[in-house]
Amino acid sequence: MSNRRTALKNIAASTAGILSISEVFAATEKALGPNLKGKINHSVCKWCYNSIPLETFAQECKKIGISSIELLGPADWPILKKYGLTCALPNGAGMGIEKGFNDLANHDELVKSYEDIFPKLKDAGYTTVICFSGNRRGMSDIDGMRNSAIGLRRLMPSAEKHGVTMIMELLNSKVNHKDYMCDHTSWGAGLCEMVGSENFKLLYDIYHMSIMEGDVIATIKKYHKYIAHYHTGGVPGRNEIDEGQELYYPAIMKAIAETGFKGFVAQEFIPKREPIASLKQCVEICDIA
Amino acid sequence: MNKVASRRSILKKVVAGTGMLTFPISLSEAFAASEKALGPKLNGKINHSVCKWCYGKIPLDTFAQDCKKIGLKSIELLGPEEWPVIKKYGLTCALPWGEGLTKSIDKGFNDPANHDELVKGFEDVIPKVRAAGYDKIICFSGNRRGMSDADGMRNCAVGIKRLIPIAEKHNVTLVMELLNSKVNHRDYMCDRTEWGAALCEMIGSEKFKLLYDIYHMQIQEGDVIATIKKYHKYIAHYHTGGVPGRNEIDETQELYYPSIMKAIIDTGYKGFVGQEFIPSRKDDLASLKQGVTICDIA
Numbered sequence: 001m002s003n004r005r006t007a008l009k010n011i012a013a014s015t016a017g018i019l020s021i022s023e024v025f026a027a028t029e030k031a032l033g034p035n036l037k038g039k040i041n042h043s044v045c046k047w048c049y050n051s052i053p054l055e056t057f058a059q060e061c062k063k064i065g066i067s068s069i070e071l072l073g074p075a076d077w078p079i080l081k082k083y084g085l086t087c088a089l090p091n092g093a094g095m096g097i098e099k100g101f102n103d104l105a106n107h108d109e110l111v112k113s114y115e116d117i118f119p120k121l122k123d124a125g126y127t128t129v130i131c132f133s134g135n136r137r138g139m140s141d142i143d144g145m146r147n148s149a150i151g152l153r154r155l156m157p158s159a160e161k162h163g164v165t166m167i168m169e170l171l172n173s174k175v176n177h178k179d180y181m182c183d184h185t186s187w188g189a190g191l192c193e194m195v196g197s198e199n200f201k202l203l204y205d206i207y208h209m210s211i212m213e214g215d216v217i218a219t220i221k222k223y224h225k226y227i228a229h230y231h232t233g234g235v236p237g238r239n240e241i242d243e244g245q246e247l248y249y250p251a252i253m254k255a256i257a258e259t260g261f262k263g264f265v266a267q268e269f270i271p272k273r274e275p276i277a278s279l280k281q282c283v284e285i286c287d288i289a
Numbered sequence: 290m291n292k293v294a295s296r297r298s299i300l301k302k303v304v305a306g307t308g309m310l311t312f313p314i315s316l317s318e319a320f321a322a323s324e325k326a327l328g329p330k331l332n333g334k335i336n337h338s339v340c341k342w343c344y345g346k347i348p349l350d351t352f353a354q355d356c357k358k359i360g361l362k363s364i365e366l367l368g369p370e371e372w373p374v375i376k377k378y379g380l381t382c383a384l385p386w387g388e389g390l391t392k393s394i395d396k397g398f399n400d401p402a403n404h405d406e407l408v409k410g411f412e413d414v415i416p417k418v419r420a421a422g423y424d425k426i427i428c429f430s431g432n433r434r435g436m437s438d439a440d441g442m443r444n445c446a447v448g449i450k451r452l453i454p455i456a457e458k459h460n461v462t463l464v465m466e467l468l469n470s471k472v473n474h475r476d477y478m479c480d481r482t483e484w485g486a487a488l489c490e491m492i493g494s495e496k497f498k499l500l501y502d503i504y505h506m507q508i509q510e511g512d513v514i515a516t517i518k519k520y521h522k523y524i525a526h527y528h529t530g531g532v533p534g535r536n537e538i539d540e541t542q543e544l545y546y547p548s549i550m551k552a553i554i555d556t557g558y559k560g561f562v563g564q565e566f567i568p569s570r571k572d573d574l575a576s577l578k579q580g581v582t583i584c585d586i587a
Contacts, residue, residue, distance in 0.1 A: 174512070175515075209511070210511045210512065211511055211512045211515070212511060212512075213510070213511050214506070214507045214508060214509065214510050214511020214513075214532075215471070215507060215508045215509075215511065215533065216511075216532075216543050217532070217533050217542070217543050218472075218508070218532075218533040235511075235512065235513075235514070235515075236512065236514050236515040243545060243547060244548065245514070245545065245548055246513050246514045246545055246549050247543060247545060248540060248542065248543055248544060248545040250540060251540060251542055251543050252543050255543075
């Protein structure tokens with residue numbers, strides 16, 4: 001707080017009678033640059049900005065300082081490359097969220113689908129791909145974990161060969177994805193141990209997990225070695241991650257950085273306001289020093 | 290917060306003030322702004338209380354005077370012998386506690402073996418609560434000890450129903466605390482809001498309600514605002530605390546308390562919010578003041 005007060009005083013002192021307030025703002029933006037601090041690698045999920053064409057969106061992201069747009073498949077990757085952006089978490093394989101690795105009946109199709117995308121990911125220079133557990137449909141946690149491990153293990157040799165980590169998303173089954181199985185961090189971590197490869201990890205979605213189990217920072221600290229990616233979102237409502245919701249994201253980002261995380265944090269909120277301004281705001285909220 | 294971040298956000302706030310752009314303000318900015326704007330006066334939307342046990346070293350007499358200065362109206366989790374001390378300073382006790390087994394956390398209403406002693410204890414203290422001008426008393430479920438949720442709920446209802454006539458007669462509400470069973474109170478039974486809400490329905494009296502502890506419930510189940518919106522009619526009291534760690538509720542922890550306070554007020558809540566964090570900094574009263582200010586929404 002003293003920092004803020006001092007900063008305000010300094011700004012006031014150094015600008016009094018010289019620059020207008022908008023000039024000060026412009027000068028500072030220029031001095032600090034559109035560049036972000038580099039402690040958090042920022043990504044964004046394209047689907048939250050569906051009405052904006054990818055080309056336009058890529059340029060907007062560049063301006064904000066975002067280095068990745070994600071949840072995009074092979075057809076969209078060349079557009080990202082054109083703007084020097086990466087895809088921190090590609091999609092393009094699998095059978096959707098509800099049909100996943102927890103059902104043995106899906107394994108042949110899933111294996112084929114992921115075997116097909118691994119070389120494409122490697123060629124594009126990407127190192128991750130999203131996957132899902134599927135819904136429970138009456139299955140026990142233990143059986144679903146064992147089934148998921150059996151299917152994922154079939155893919156690990158190829159994933160390792162292509163340098164691709166399969167990342168299973170943790171989703172809430174309370175509000176958005178009723179009956180989804182991978183809905184608790186402890187279950188996902190158990191599955192990671194069962195698969196037993198560094199090429200299978202979790203996507204900890206802060207929005208989904210705060211709805212489902214709370215205790216965000218302690219959970220991240222406990223399970224971070226199983227986590228390869230993070231998503232954001234305001235709780236409740238999945239909108240802007242600002243003061244309109246219950247989580248204080250800077251403290252969560254600090255905890256993530258302190259685990260030694262070098263991957264990406266992707267904004268995955270649905271903007272209620274002007275979408276690009278909201279995106280910029282939320283990237284800045286997460287951009288801890 | 291670091292200097293660059295501070296500089297950026299202050300600038301943005303300043304610019305926002307000119308009408309060019311709007312940015313959210315951080316907790317510390319909110320604190321600084323309201324401190325400056327309001328001085329020691331509070332907004333009156335939230336009724337502020339504090340749990341004495343978090344300031345164990347400070348004598349109650351001294352603490353009461355400090356609380357007055359901050360603008361708190363209540364010091365809570367105090368027993369009959371302490372009530373005269375706070376009365377002296379015009380403070381109330383938003384959530385008193387009794388003596389003996391009635392304030393035991395791990396032995397409570399979920400075990401019929403405790404019922405006779407609990408009934409006797411509460412029958413003794415409830416008239417005292419009334420006589421002091423208070424209208425609540427804290428109670429606990431007790432630990433599970435292998436008991437199912439359903440059996441524990443039924444046992445609690447059987448025991449608490451014995452007290453409802455006297456509670457109604459004296460206009461005193463029994464308030465059962467929701468606690469996390471994951472970190473602080475292993476095996477405690479009343480650890481989920483939905484379980485507590487169902488117990489309220491089973492008892493079927495307005496004289497039995499829940500204490501939703503924001504710290505405990507964020508650790509145990511998350512989804513704070515949605516849970517409060519869903520179950521507020523069963524909730525008669527709130528506690529705070531930073532998650533994780535149970536320290537200051539400021540920017541060092543994961544919850545944004547002003548939003549949660551706003552959600553509580555939006556439910557029409559007229560009761561108290563009790564600060565129940567353990568100050569991690571040396572100046573514990575400065576931390577208390579900060580916590581109150583963070584919750585003091587306009």
